[in-house]
Amino acid sequence: MPHEAISVFDIFKIGVGPSSSHTLGPWRAAQQFVTRLTDQNRLNQVSHLKVLLYGSLAKTGKGHGTDVAVLLGLCNEDPVTIDVDSIDPKFQSIHSNRVLPLNGTLDLSFDPKKDLEFLMNESLPFHPNALSFLVTLHNGEAFSETFYSIGGGFVVKEGETNNDKEQVDLPFPINTSEEVLHWCRKTGLHISDVVLENEHAWREESATRAGLTKIWEVMKACVYRGCHTEGILPGGLNVQRRAAALNKRLLKDRSYTNFESWVKAIRDGGNDFKYILDWVSCFALSVNEENASFGRVVTAPTNGAAGVIPAVFLYYYVFCEGADINKIHQAMLTASEVGSIFKKGATISAAMGGCQAEIGVSSAMAAAGLTEVLGGSQRQCLMAAEIAMEHHLGLTCDPIGGLVQVPCIERNTMGAIKAITATQLALQSAPDYAKVSLDTVVKTMWDTARDMSFKYKETAEGGLAVHIPISLPEC
Known part of the structure; x- marks a missing residue:
């Protein structure tokens, strides 16, 4: 193949x-x-x-x-x-x-x-x-x-066709998670290391790392802007932005002047479970409120699911082991490979597979990346991705008014929390006893996508989109 x-x-x-x-x-x-x-x-x-x-x-x-x-x-x-x-x-x-x-x-x-x-x-x-x-x-x-x-x-x-495009020979060709494990076993490398070696087929490692840092900077800027912008989202649905108000409420009177001092102010608030949970939700909300407002975001792997990975990786950055950019690179490289596996074996298009193809895939990506930087094995990373997707199977895409707002914005918070939960489950589990592999859940997702009615695939003709009475202005 x-x-x-x-x-x-x-x-x-x-x-x-x-x-x-x-x-x-x-x-x-x-x-x-x-x-x-x-x-x-x-x-x-x-x-x-x-x-x-x-x-x-x-x-x-x-x-x-x-x-x-x-x-x-x-x-x-x-x-x-x-x-x-x-x-x-x-x-x-x-x-x-x-x-x-x-x-x-x-x-x-x-x-x-x-x-x-x-x-x-x-x-x-x-x-x-x-x-x-x-x-x-x-x-x-x-x-x-x-x-x-x-x-x-x-x-x-x-x-x-793909034959019309420039062909790139990778040292570690991969289509499936089993092939990822094959190369990891053969080389002893982490998943992120295997991906980094493959990236050499396109560019030098320094260029790859510079590009990853730029992606991370855009993600951080998006979260920061979203957490400090109030008002109503465009499009006529009159959805109120929530991230800025939540940010203000959580920080109380702690002051800051830029992103890093903001992060310190967040850390100074403690590490209570509910506090952390609120911040993960705030991070995700902020990105997708920006996304809904024609803001600058990073596909991860899509715009509609752009808030999951920044929220999960900022959870790690703020509340776990600190601000090591190399760790963020690791997480991003591992996450990207999981996204590639879903694209090759199923889809990352909601118009083809419903929201399981967007939020589900982003949650799986985030879980794998977070698991690696928290010390998980290669098999635990893929187990975390499988757990995250398994509990998004069948998720429909039913945007009210065709806008990427309801239920899309909140779904990013759900995807982020599921990714963190999937990571913790995988870190506390032995993959030897897992009944479902990542490749199996990829195939199952694709089967589910093909069985799903077209009206639940980003058409605004099913689900919440037809049960919430609205009247949008003509564009």
């Missing part, structure tokens, strides 16, 4: 909320399309452009900001570097002026109400998250290209 090479930086991507599959993926697809036009010397020949959104992208696209992402991607804005405060003004400018600065250089007549279509009742067979770009050139020639956002910010162009 061929081994798909997935880097830690494929799993952890810096981007903009609220969704990796519905925001970041379409954004990247639009950028790729513009790059192809430029490479083919067709950009300046474009006279008309139309965008079609299919399936889940159509049904929950407004709530997930798919229209915003596509238009900014066509402008060649980058989700990693764009000033998040400029997103809405740029989007509104296109709407009001009916002009799209294609690639930031060509002012193209474009009416989003007519030229960006949400095809609610049409879905393409390869994946529910599909979008097509239809182009007419000045000479009358017309053509189209279709892309699929397959989860976690990953994008596939129709007609392309």
Whole structure:
């Protein structure tokens, strides 16, 4: 069986909320399309452009900001570097002026109400998250290209396969958890060490560590900003932000001036179980409130589940063994391998597998990473990942109003707490006696995903989404 090479930086991507599959993926697809036009010397020949959104992208696209992402991607804005405060003004400018600065250089007549279509009742067979770009050139020639956002910010162009991509030979090729254990037994390395060796196929270790540190800094900044921002989340559901109020209540009158002094103020509050529990919830809430507000987050492995890993790793950073960046690197590397195994053997797309594919996978990733840095063996790490996912199996994706807010934000707190619990169970258990392997739970998750009704897969047509009466404004 061929081994798909997935880097830690494929799993952890810096981007903009609220969704990796519905925001970041379409954004990247639009950028790729513009790059192809430029490479083919067709950009300046474009006279008309139309965008079609299919399936889940159509049904929950407004709530997930798919229209915003596509238009900014066509402008060649980058989700990693764009000033998040400029997103809405740029989007509104296109709407009001009916002009799209294609690639930031060509002012193209474009009416989003007519030229960006949400095809609610049409879905393409390869994946529910599909979008097509239809182009007419000045000479009358017309053509189209279709892309699929397959989860976690990953994008596939129709007609392309893995064989079309640059092939990377890894020293330790891995598709399954059993293969992870094989290499660990053979080398005596920790899971994180095996992953780090594989990363050498792409770059030097120093570059990998610098990249991991940057990811961690973005996670910390997101938590800090979310814990200090009040107000109502956008989208019309009128959800009140809670992280800032909880942060203030937990800290009482302790003062601080930056992230590190904030961490000290948190530590000074003690280590009572309820206190720690509240902080883990606060960390997770803060990230996903930022995510819901088009803030800068890290896919972990998706935007909708972006709060689980920062919350769990900050639990370790603040309340366990301190601020050793190398330990954080370890946790991230191990977590990324678990995310890769789920992507290869099942899915990390809620449109394909429900919320078990997002919160469930992120919880499993966090549990594995935390277990390693707390001294767990390789088998205990994978056992922790299995426990975390086992108790997310069947979790549906039923966002009210198609917004990544209810129940999504609170689900991140649940995923974080389950990850910590799974870690503690694994550390106190002997994997020899485990009845379920991680590979078995991956297969079970995929079977469950295929059996699940489509209405529970990020369509806002089932579950809470149809039982909570709301009236959202037209976007």
